[in-house]
Amino acid sequence: MFRIRCVVQSRRLSLLVHPSAVFVPNLMSWYSAAQMHVFRGETFCDVGVGSGLHAILAAKMGARKVFGTDINPVALRFARENARRNGVAGVCTFLHGSLTAPLKSRGIRVDAVVCNAPQFPGKDVQGSLPGRLKASVDGGPSGGELNARFLREAKDVLLLGGRVYNPAVSWANPSATFEAIADSRFRSHELSRRNIPEWGRGNRTREWLLDRPGRHAFRYEHGRGRDSLARICELRQDSLSPVTPPKPIRAEISFHS
Ligand SMILES: C[S@@+](CC[C@H](N)C(=O)[O-])C[C@H]1O[C@@H](n2cnc3c(N)ncnc32)[C@H](O)[C@@H]1O
Structure with a gap:
């Protein structure tokens, strides 16, 4: 069990993670958390919540109600505990189920959704990883x-003018992403695009953090290596509302066993 202390978008968070049962936030997690916009009083959903990073951050940014979904019941337990530790349990509800289905079945719609979805081709998924x-x-x-x-599916749980924050990576069949965006009539605005050299296609972030406890600051670099390109997009269906501006990337993390 590890505790991650981090500062993202000037909010201080402390997360307990269980590296063999719950996804350890990776560079894409921090990167997307550093870019997402949440406005005071909004409702928000973190799809594939994992340890609860984006959900808890949204609550700390002033969301009045935050939902998180996951198919991994252990992740939901950690997300609940992390919300409690960060003093936002009162606004967070974590629901078991696939993608947005738990919201849809309850007739819930929200102002914004983030999803840092799994994005590795099935055949590349390491055999040594625990099943969950x-x-x-x-x-x-x-x-x-x-x-x-x-x-x-996201449009079915969005309120009018709602937004989606979607990290996408260059190796995960980007045309499938673009087709889905077009089919859903989303207007896509790229907030940020970076190469992540230490991560790359192998996604060793979990090991990277486990090997090097201590303090990490992000260094993203432009334009080197095609395989590790990552972008964070904001999607909207409402063509009238202005797109939100990109943010400077700042996240600081320390990792403790
Ligand atoms: C890449 S991890 C991201 C976790 C967390 N949001 C983060 O950024 O650190 C993907 C998460 O989605 C969950 N997941 C996988 N398939 C899912 C599905 N069909 N519906 C909901 N969650 C899913 C996994 O259990 C995992 O917690």
């Missing part, structure tokens, strides 16, 4: 199928 973690990184045969499914 395989589902955390397996995005389908080409890597992009689960994210595309999420994008097609």
Whole structure:
């Protein structure tokens, strides 16, 4: 069991993680958390909540109600505990189920949704990962199928003018993502695009953190290596509302056993 202390968008968070049962936030998690916009009083959903990072951050940014969904019951337990530790349990509800189905079945719609979906091609998912973690990184045969499914379903749980924050990576069949965005009539605005050299296609972030406890600051670099390109997009269906501006990337993390 590890405790991650981090500062994202000037909010201080403390997260307990269980590296063999719950997805450890990776560079894409921090990157998307650093870019998402949450406005005071909004409702928010974190799809595939894992340890609860985006949900808890949304609550700390002033969301009045936050939902998190996951198919991993252990992740939901950790997300609940982390929400309690960060003093936001009162606004967070964590629900078991696939993608947005738990909201849809309850007739819930929200202002904004984030989903850091698994995005590795099934065949690349490491054999040594515990079963629950395989589902955390397996995005389908080409890597992009689960994210595309999420994008097609997301509109059903969005309020008018609602937004989706979607991290997408260059190796996970980007055309599946673009088709799903077009089919859902989302207007896509790229908030940020970076290469993540230490991560790359192998996604060793969990090991990277486990090997190097201590303090980490992000260093993203432009334009090197095609395989590790990551982008964070904001999607909207309402063409009248202005797109929100990108944010400077700042996240600081320390990792303790
Ligand atoms: C890449 S991890 C992201 C976790 C967390 N949001 C983060 O950024 O650190 C993906 C998460 O989605 C969950 N997941 C996988 N398939 C899912 C599905 N069909 N519906 C909901 N959650 C799913 C996994 O259990 C895992 O917690």
